[in-house]
Amino acid sequence: MAKTDKINYSCPSGFPEFLPGEKRLESYLMDTIREVFERYGFTPIETPAVERLEVLQAKGNQGDNIVYGLSPILPPNRQAEKEKAGDSGSEERALKFDQTVPFAAYIARHLNDLNFPFARYQMDVVFRGERAKDGRFRQFRQCDIDVVGRGKLSLLYDAQIPAIIAEIFEAINIGDFLIRINNRKVLTGFFASVGVAAENIVSCIRIVDTAEKVGETKVKKALYEISLSESQVEKVWDFTKIKGTVDDVLNKLKSMAEILDNSEVLSQGISELETVISGVRNLGVSDQRFCIDLSIARGLDYYTGTVYETTLIGHEALGSICSGGRYEELVGMFIGEKMPGVGISIGLTRLMSRLLKAGILESFAPTPATVMVVNMQEDLMATYLDVSQQLRRSGMNVITSFDSRGVGKQLQQADKQKIPFCIIIGSEEAAANMCSLKDLRTGEQMKVPIAGLAGVLKQRLAQQLIINN
Structure with a gap:
């Protein structure tokens, strides 16, 4: 082009x-x-987006509104069909x-x-x-x-x-x-x-x-x-x-x-x-x-x-x-x-x-996810997927990071999407069935057993909801 x-x-x-x-x-x-x-x-x-024009205009229904009428647009090689494809009389149609x-x-x-x-x-x-x-x-x-x-x-x-x-x-x-x-x-x-x-x-x-x-x-x-x-x-x-x-x-x-x-x-x-x-x-x-x-x-x-x-x-x-x-x-x-x-x-x-x-309402966060599981190392991906699924089954919205970028870049991405919590699991944490829970709003980071992670997150999210309200 x-x-x-x-x-x-x-x-x-x-x-x-x-x-x-x-x-x-x-x-x-x-x-x-x-x-x-x-x-x-x-x-x-x-109801359909398209209605018969006579319905929309019957007995002054249209009022002062300007309606969009519909007519077919045929490709250049099918112009001969134009008359057959067109609407006429009572069959004229328009968007509601x-x-x-x-x-x-x-x-x-x-x-x-x-x-x-x-x-x-x-x-x-x-x-x-x-x-x-x-x-x-x-x-x-x-x-x-x-x-x-x-x-x-x-x-x-x-x-x-x-x-x-x-x-x-x-x-x-x-x-x-x-x-x-x-x-x-x-x-x-x-x-x-x-x-x-x-x-x-x-x-x-x-x-x-x-x-x-x-x-x-x-x-x-x-x-x-x-x-x-x-x-x-x-x-x-x-x-x-x-x-x-x-x-x-x-x-x-x-x-x-x-x-x-x-x-x-x-x-x-x-x-x-x-x-x-x-x-x-x-x-x-x-x-x-x-x-x-x-x-x-x-x-x-x-x-x-x-x-x-x-x-x-x-x-x-x-x-x-x-x-x-x-x-x-x-x-x-x-x-x-x-x-x-x-x-x-x-x-x-x-x-x-x-x-x-007017500033009376504010947009929501770009994603419904409240948790991101960070990709620290590719060989632990099975663990990240398992933890993500555990959290989803407990009712949370979770993004699993599949990027192999540095941790800092992944945390920046989460912050940009207004995801409040990130889960960080390296080799040592995985071996001990632990994880690091990072609160991106406060910068606080704490060690949490993976088995109890869902409960801790629910408590933290509930506290955040109370503060926001």
Whole structure:
């Protein structure tokens, strides 16, 4: 290959790849999230990375997301097959941009094989063609849960969601957070009661949902552009800024519903919100962990009831770290029957990237190994392998060094990988069934009988865990 034919092997913009320590951190976060999901009875599923385009775009499912369409790329000698290989019409395909819409199609495809209410979790990568920038990716992992009922779904499932969110973020230990709860019917009902035309209500909700990103001036300008009067704009803005304790906000909403005309939908939304809040409290979630925020709308059209966003206190610029809501028609649009659902999504790639940058999380060690057995001399390799296996059988992660480099170089390699302990066995130690245990963090080195090595290491590792915590 000529020098001028150099291949650009850098990562495509917006498509992340992780160093080993970062990937281990992601795996830990996924395991923690999975444990909580399963504690509440959610079961794992997997849907294809590719979905029919008509599914992704049905009834506004796509929202403002840019999807990646697929088309085959044939080798030069097979160009004649291009027409045959291409997709057309209803067979056009694209990469999924979220998990919820493919999940709805999954239920439609397996309707008679599932038990309802059906509660699932999924931790797959999704793809969006947005502009790549800090904390925004074109490929990223989402950790989702959804529960779907057939015909009806208790609002207690909505109440359970904040309990799950709280348990996850308390386990991850990333600091104080606030789960912000609203109900789309509250917004829809209030907007209708102040005279917003029915055809403008969805647009009004979308505009309100951008308030934190764009600010008051741009929100009001956008509301004027959809023909709201000055009075309506002020009422909409003031409504979304109602603050107070959960009980204060509920009482203000009830008083408002009593004096407004055409407030049936508003009253229904308030009643649902009150039921959810009561359930959240009964599940033991502290009032410090959640609030009612009337500016929360969620921009996707399929949300119809309860909606959630979660923010990290002191790091609000990170945006929502977990969001979702209730939907009534998303699954039903595929099969023609009512199948309400509720769910949330944690954008794990984005969250981890931003928490690492903010110094809230740190990468793990590059290797899961906590022990390296050093190669002092080749004729003792059988001993090194035996000791390594003994330690592995006792539950430890062990690297056996097969390099014939000097001991110092091997210790440097272990230190670089943040392996805390090295086992050194020379001829004298082997003859006496002893070894040297070196703590790379402190430099301490001690003689230990090989028969008791596993017990000593477990004690040392337990002490290290206590110190680190």
